[in-house]
Amino acid sequence: MSLKIERDTVQQTISNVAQGHSQQHHGHKSIVGATAAAITEAASGNLPGTSGKHPISEVVGTAITGGRQNAGTKGYLAAYIKQLEDHPLRTKMLTAGTLAGTQELIASWLAKDRNKHGNYFTSRVPKMATYGALVSAPLGHFLIWFLQKTFKGRTSLKAKIMQILVSNLLIAPIQNTVYLTAMALIAGARTFHQVRATVRVGFWKVMRVSWITSPICLAFAQKFLPENAWVPFFNLVSFVIGTYINTVTKKKRLAALRKKHFGDGGRTAGGGGSTIGGGRPEDYPPMGPNPPY
Template sequence: MSTFQALNAQYLSYLLQYPLLTKSITSGIFSGLNETVASVITNEYRETKVLGIKVKHVFSEKLVKMIIYGALIATPISHNMYAVINKIYKPPLTGKQKVLQLLTSLSTVTPTISACFVAWIAIINNYKCTSGNPITELKKILFIVKAGLKKGYLPVLKSSLTTSFFALLVAQKFVRPELWVVFFNLVYFVLGTYQNTKLKKLQKQQRLAEAEKLKEIEKEGKQN
């Protein structure tokens, strides 16, 4: 057995014993890598002085927040939604049932996770707590999420639906069942990095337009 096969076997063993925990850790790692790669592509570097020398890096609060998203938000939601779907479509499945299972997943899980992803990216890229008024801060968050979904949801959903559909077709034809988890983790890492990069570029353009409206919301909060 090769090293890769041994690691994959160990991973699948943990997946069977601790499904949610294993998926959460995996997703957290890939989400962190996702944010790192997207930050490099969009040139979102930070500078830190080390021994008097300025060092550029991409480590930030956003990186931690993306790890939190992958491990504690996206994974529990998708894990439980798929659990419900798998209870509805119990194996062995006929060809028709497989199609229905795929359509159910694409019409429920994919739109939900896409919305969560876009909303979270919008928040971590645009939200800063600037007042002590919780109502004002909630209004700001809702405004940012609404603006982010309006601009980024449909493109993300479209790419997610397309990728999920073709990834499943490829997996069914070319990938052994025991390697599906690894395969889909890699696929969604690539997709997530692409989506994150695209959203970062869109939201850079969005920030200037939002700044004025956010100031108005803060003024209203102070008056109240």
């Protein structure tokens, strides 16, 4: 009963705000009114294809997959969520592998980092895709399952804060250590000493990224997303941040290599991003993004 009263109150408030806003801004009446109506429908479960549990995110999902006229049909987002529910690990592996490989390819293109043949599709692209699918996704799947199981049914503010602390102080260090170890191996490290040196140099840099982004992302997921959408959401955030950091890192390494071999002038082969002689950026362990949570 209390839940129904609260929902009715929210719906009435949204309607009142929409009406008041429409009277003051006639030019935006249709947009605000339509949005408020859609949220009201979703909150009551009357918008086809929605449950009413997350009205705002469900309205956004409806808009992404074709709008009101296609609500309830099998759009891209609905199909993906269905695959997550039916085959969670397989779907996460395919998603993480695709994002990791794409991130490396985009970063190489943005940084003008080419291989000796002048291609942006370097050997790191399939290696990163393999890491995402076979290492990052299964690890993230298990750790998120552990986190959700530990705090299942606990919705108080204290429980949410504890969940964020556990994520940052336990889960993030595990993921970042595995991430840096994998990156060292991909970059060519072959001894325990080389791997350990990579982890020691990069650990706190990557942890700082985690401690900035993780609380914000986890708080957003707690508030707006169903649990089965957490890992894909974290993957998407990591993809955006990782692409930026990877691009900046590649540019810095290319500049350092040009300066090392040719001085400040920095001649390059064919006018592109490849250096003449010496090592390439993949010879050095990347200080990349926080991996999928």
